[in-house]
Each structure stands twice: as structure tokens, then as C-alpha cells.
Amino acid sequence: MRARSRRRFTPQTIALYAIALLALVILLGPLVWMFGTALKERTEVFTWPPSIFPKHPHWDNFVQAWTGAHFSRYFLNSAIVTLVSVASNVLLGSMAGYGFARLRFPGRNFLFLVVMVTLMVPNAVLIVPLFLMMKNVPFTDPGGWLNTYQGVILPTAVTGFSVFLMRQFLQGIPQELDQAAAVDGANLYQVFWHVILPLTRPALAIIAVFTALSRWNDYLWPLVAIRDPDLYTVQIGLKYFVGQHVTEWNLLMAGAVIAAVPMLVVYVLFQPLFEQSLSNLGTGLNE
Amino acid sequence: MVGQSAGRRALTATAFLAPSLTPLLLFTLGPMAASLVISLLRWDLLRPPQWKGLGNYAVLVADPDFHAAVGHTVFFILGYLPLAFIGGLAIALALNQKLGGLSIFRTIYFLPVVTSWVVVAFMWKWLLNPSSGIVNYALTLVGIHGPGWWTDPAWSMPSVILASAWKDLGFVMVILLAGLQAIPDDYYEAAAVDGAGRWARFWHITLPLLSPASFFVVVISLINSFQVFDQIWVMTGGGPVDSTSVIVLQIVQNAFSYGRVGYASAMSWVLFAAILVITLVQLQLQRRWVTYA
Numbered sequence: 392m393r394a395r396s397r398r399r400f401t402p403q404t405i406a407l408y409a410i411a412l413l414a415l416v417i418l419l420g421p422l423v424w425m426f427g428t429a430l431k432e433r434t435e436v437f438t439w440p441p442s443i444f445p446k447h448p449h450w451d452n453f454v455q456a457w458t459g460a461h462f463s464r465y466f467l468n469s470a471i472v473t474l475v476s477v478a479s480n481v482l483l484g485s486m487a488g489y490g491f492a493r494l495r496f497p498g499r500n501f502l503f504l505v506v507m508v509t510l511m512v513p514n515a516v517l518i519v520p521l522f523l524m525m526k527n528v529p530f531t532d533p534g535g536w537l538n539t540y541q542g543v544i545l546p547t548a549v550t551g552f553s554v555f556l557m558r559q560f561l562q563g564i565p566q567e568l569d570q571a572a573a574v575d576g577a578n579l580y581q582v583f584w585h586v587i588l589p590l591t592r593p594a595l596a597i598i599a600v601f602t603a604l605s606r607w608n609d610y611l612w613p614l615v616a617i618r619d620p621d622l623y624t625v626q627i628g629l630k631y632f633v634g635q636h637v638t639e640w641n642l643l644m645a646g647a648v649i650a651a652v653p654m655l656v657v658y659v660l661f662q663p664l665f666e667q668s669l670s671n672l673g674t675g676l677n678e
Numbered sequence: 679m680v681g682q683s684a685g686r687r688a689l690t691a692t693a694f695l696a697p698s699l700t701p702l703l704l705f706t707l708g709p710m711a712a713s714l715v716i717s718l719l720r721w722d723l724l725r726p727p728q729w730k731g732l733g734n735y736a737v738l739v740a741d742p743d744f745h746a747a748v749g750h751t752v753f754f755i756l757g758y759l760p761l762a763f764i765g766g767l768a769i770a771l772a773l774n775q776k777l778g779g780l781s782i783f784r785t786i787y788f789l790p791v792v793t794s795w796v797v798v799a800f801m802w803k804w805l806l807n808p809s810s811g812i813v814n815y816a817l818t819l820v821g822i823h824g825p826g827w828w829t830d831p832a833w834s835m836p837s838v839i840l841a842s843a844w845k846d847l848g849f850v851m852v853i854l855l856a857g858l859q860a861i862p863d864d865y866y867e868a869a870a871v872d873g874a875g876r877w878a879r880f881w882h883i884t885l886p887l888l889s890p891a892s893f894f895v896v897v898i899s900l901i902n903s904f905q906v907f908d909q910i911w912v913m914t915g916g917g918p919v920d921s922t923s924v925i926v927l928q929i930v931q932n933a934f935s936y937g938r939v940g941y942a943s944a945m946s947w948v949l950f951a952a953i954l955v956i957t958l959v960q961l962q963l964q965r966r967w968v969t970y971a
Binding site for chain 2: 403404407408410411414415417418419421422424425428436437439440441443483484486487489490491494495496497499502505506508509511512513514515516517518519520521522523524545546547548549551554579583604607608610611614615626629630640643644647650651654655657658659662665666669670671
């Protein structure tokens with residue numbers, strides 16, 4: 392105890408607190424400024440010197456952003472794309488991860504290498520052919536699956552990342568557990584459903600959280616695949632507030648806050664999971 | 679499971695793998711192959727495509743716009759990577775001291791990481807607004823007349839760099855902090871006994887033993903920053919006067935605005951090749967500077 396209190400006043404400790412506080416101002420400040428602007432009146436936005444929070448907060452800016460810009464519709468679209476992607480990545484990714492980690496079959500290593508290749512391709516390589524493919528899906532209206540939910544969702548319905556993560560996780564779990572169940576007469580599907588899935592809940596959660604984050608925040612592919620404003624995701628729809636000549640900064644910031652909130656909530660709920668999985672990535676690379 | 683025939687085993691494997699491998703084949707590997715073929719065509723999507731062989735690549739090599747895009751991308755990386763790395767390292771070092779009351783700080787530092795590029799870009803565009811933004815106001819307080827930021831070709835890329843580093847500081851911090859926490863205390867105690875000072879310990883223990891985590895950060899950041907697009911598209915659209923026109927931006931414009939689908943695909947393969955080569959070179963070089971405990 393004495394050692395601790397003595398340490399607290401060293402110049403080094405003070406310097407470290409100063410760094411931590413400076414970082415807090417730098418990293419939190421812009422978010423506060425965004426939120427403050429979202430509460431301002433249209434003209435108040437441009438007053439000089441600027442204030443961080445307005446004297447009279449205009450909470451109705453959020454209502455205006457939500458209804459005026461069809462933001463509720465964009466929000467729904469993003470939610471549908473995100474939830475379907477999470478479900479399909481968790482289910483399909485875990486099945487394939489299980490297959491690679493536990494089943495023995497010819498060509499396993501080659502197929503896993505193929506999965507790894509899909510992890511490395513830049514999106515920029517894929518958008519042109521995916522656009523052409525979705526535009527020309529046979530037996531559909533002109534325009535194919537562009538401007539549809541399936542057009543947005545399918546390219547990332549299952550990612551190599553989800554498969555890879557599940558496989559890595561299962562390799563860290565002793566096989567005896569699932570073999571014991573198999574000896575008891577369970578078939579592979581029962582083992583997968585009743586033994587593997589409950590055992591791998593942390594991995595499933597990581598897949599779910601990372602899928603949610605990357606789909607909700609996704610920009611490039613929805614930008615290419617969607618022209619119809621009824622199908623805009625929130626990230627695409629934000630541009631509604633940017634006019635040809637005038638940008639309504641207060642409403643734009645209100646919209647941006649609405650767009651950011653769902654993932655901030657997901658993060659706060661799953662924080663330990665985030666940090667643990669990222670830490671494992673950083674320190675586990677040498678294995 | 680025991681004593682299953684080879685045929686049955688293959689069937690089971692198919693049941694588990696096909697639902698994933700089919701979409702990966704259709705929506706990643708197939709398009710990859712298609713993109714390589716398209717890069718050999720002259721195609722505007724209106725008229726039938728013409729075979730061009732390696733013509734697109736030949737044009738690319740001599741195209742001043744593409745050279746500029748490469749230059750802008752490299753400018754971005756040279757600004758963004760050191761800023762994000764040194765900033766993230768400073769925060770990680772501060773948090774690693776187990777000072778009281780800092781766990782809430784850590785939560786807050788990570789908030790920008792989970793915010794989308796689009797939101798971050800709009801937010802920074804407003805922060806860096808030349809006439810009404812809070813950054814230029816803060817600069818006037820210390821007697822500096824702030825620049826035009828994203829409206830000024832000389833300051834547009836620095837604006838993008840600032841916004842990007844801001845978003846990724848938390849990511850770098852989390853990875854490096856995990857690396858710092860993996861360094862055993864004994865090393866520091868032993869060094870202190872041998873009379874090593876604070877700086878000596880930082881240079882000879884912390885930095886070398888942090889190198890695996892640093893390596894990871896550098897590899898991932900480079901892969902991502904070669905593909906920088908979202909924040910630039912939102913903040914500047916590539917301008918003013920093309921000062922932020924990066925590689926992926928030109929791919930998108932060539933493919934979807936200028937009707938040069940083959941050329942855009944060739945560009946995307948050059949980008950892919952560059953990322954692969956740089957990642958492989960780093961894997962080779964890691965033996966020189968990465969120390970595994």
C-alpha cells in the first residue's frame with residue numbers, strides 16, 4: 392500500500408496520466424462535438440465562436456433526421472442486411488469450421504487453402520464482377536439482383552473469416568469431448584448441434600459481433616449494388632443531408648449519431664469479447 | 679463415425695462444407711477469376727467486349743493519373759501509419775501502468791473503432807470545416823490562422839490522414855497493449871538489477887518484445903491502407919483537383935463512371951499484386967526485426 396501511494400506522485404505517473412487524458416480529449420472530443428452539433432438549431436451551427444453544446448438543445452433534430460430523410464427506412468434496411476448476414480455467417484461458418492477441424496476427407500488441406508485465399512482478396516477486385524453478376528442474374532427483371540436485399544447480402548453471406556475463426560477455435564478444443572458423444576451413439580449432426588455449438592459459444596459470439604460490425608458499417612459494396620433510395624443502408628443514406636449547395640450539418644450529425652449508436656451499443660455489451668479476440672490476434676500470431 | 683466408409687465420409691464432409699464453399703466459390707473465387715479475364719478486355723458494358731490482352735496493363739504503366747493515384751495512396755500511408763502507430767503505442771504504454779481508474783478510458787478509446795468510416799468522415803469534415811469548424815477555432819486561440827483543410831489541395835490529404843488515424847488509434851492500442859502485457863515482469867526486474875535505466879529498458883526490452891504485436895499492426899494496417907476508400911469518398915470525393923484521388927477511388931470511377939471496366943479491373947489486380955508482394959516482403963523481413971520471446 393505504501394509503495395503504491397508513493398508511486399502515484401512520481402513525475403512518470405503524472406506524465407502517463409497526462410497522456411491518457413490527452414488521448415481522452417482527442418478521441419472523445421470529436422464525438423462530443425458531433426453530438427453537440429446534432430442538438431443545435433440550423434443557424435446556431437455556424438455561430439462564431441462556436442459552442443460545444445447549444446443553450447437550448449433541439450432534441451427534435453433526431454426526430455427530423457429519423458423521419459424527414461426516410462432514415463427509418465435506411466435503418467430497417469441496414470438491420471435486415473446485418474441480421475441475415477449474422478445468422479448465415481454463424482450457421483454456415485460454424486458448420487464449415489467444424490468440417491475443417493474435425494472431419495477427415497480427401498482434399499481438406501487444399502480446400503482450406505482456398506478459404507484462406509478468399510480472405511486476402513481486396514474488395515476492389517470483386518466489385519466489378521459482382522456488379523455484373525448481380526445485374527445479370529437469369530430469370531429476373533432487368534437489373535437482376537441489384538437493388539435487392541439478396542444482392543447486398545449474398546456476397547458476404549459467409550466469409551472466409553467466419554470459417555477460419557471457427558476452425559481455429561475448434562482446434563484448440565480437445566477432440567475427446569465430441570468423440571465421447573459419438574461413442575454414445577450420437578451421429579455427426581447431433582454431435583455438431585448438441586456438443587460443438589454449445590462448446591464454441593465464444594467463437595460464435597465473435598463471428599456474430601464481427602459480422603454485425605462489418606455489415607452495418609459496410610460502404611463500398613452497398614454503394615455499388617444499390618441505387619434505389621428505398622434500399623439505401625444507413626451508411627449510404629447519410630448523404631441525403633448533404634445538399635448540392637447547403638449541408639444541414641445539425642441534421643447530418645443527428646443522422647450520424649443514429650447510424651453510430653447500434654454498433655456502439657453492441658461494442659459496450661460485448662466489450663470483453665472484442666478486446667480478448669483482438670489481443671489473441673496480436674499475440675497469437677507467432678504460433 | 680468409427681469405421682465409416684470413404685464414400686460416407688466424403689458425403690458428410692460435403693454436407694458440412696458445401697453450404698459455405700458454394701457461396702465462397704460463387705461470390706469470391708469466381709469473381710476473382712472473372713476479374714482477371716475482364717482485365718484483359720476493352721469493355722464499356724454497352725458494346726460487346728474486345729480482347730485487349732495485356733493492353734490495359736501497358737496503358738496503366740504509362741498513365742499519369744494512375745501514377746498520381748499511387749502517389750496519393752503512398753502519401754496517405756506515410757502519414758497515417760506512423761501517426762496511428764506512435765499514437766496507439768503512447769496510449770498503450772500509459773494504460774499498461776495499471777494506474778487507477780483507467781479501464782473506462784480504454785472503453786472510450788475504442789469507440790471510434792466501432793464507428794463506421796462514413797460517420798467518421800462526415801464528423802471530421804465538420805470538425806475541419808474551414809470557416810465554422812472547432813479545429814480552426816481552437817487554432818485561432820493560439821494565434822494560428824487554420825488552413826482550408828479538405829477544401830485546400832495542400833491540406834486535403836492531411837485531413838483524411840487525421841480522420842483515419844483518429845479512428846484506428848484504439849485498434850492499435852488494444853493490440854499493442856496485449857503485446858505489452860505479455861512481457862514478463864521478471865525481464866524488467868532483472869534489467870533494473872543490472873542497472874538499466876528507464877530508456878534502456880524501453881529500447882532493449884519493451885520495443886523488441888513488443889515486435890510481434892507491432893508486426894501484426896503494421897501488416898494489417900498496410901493491407902487496409904492500400905485499399906483506403908470510404909473516408910476519402912465521403913470527405914473529398916478524390917478532390918480538390920484530384921489531390922486525394924487514391925487507387926480504389928480510381929477503380930470505382932473507371933468502372934462505374936467512365937465505362938472502363940477492363941481498365942478498372944487491371945488496376946485492381948495491380949493493387950492486389952502490390953498488397954501481396956508487400957505482405958510477403960514483410961513476412962521475409964520479420965526475421966530481421968521481430969523477436970519472439
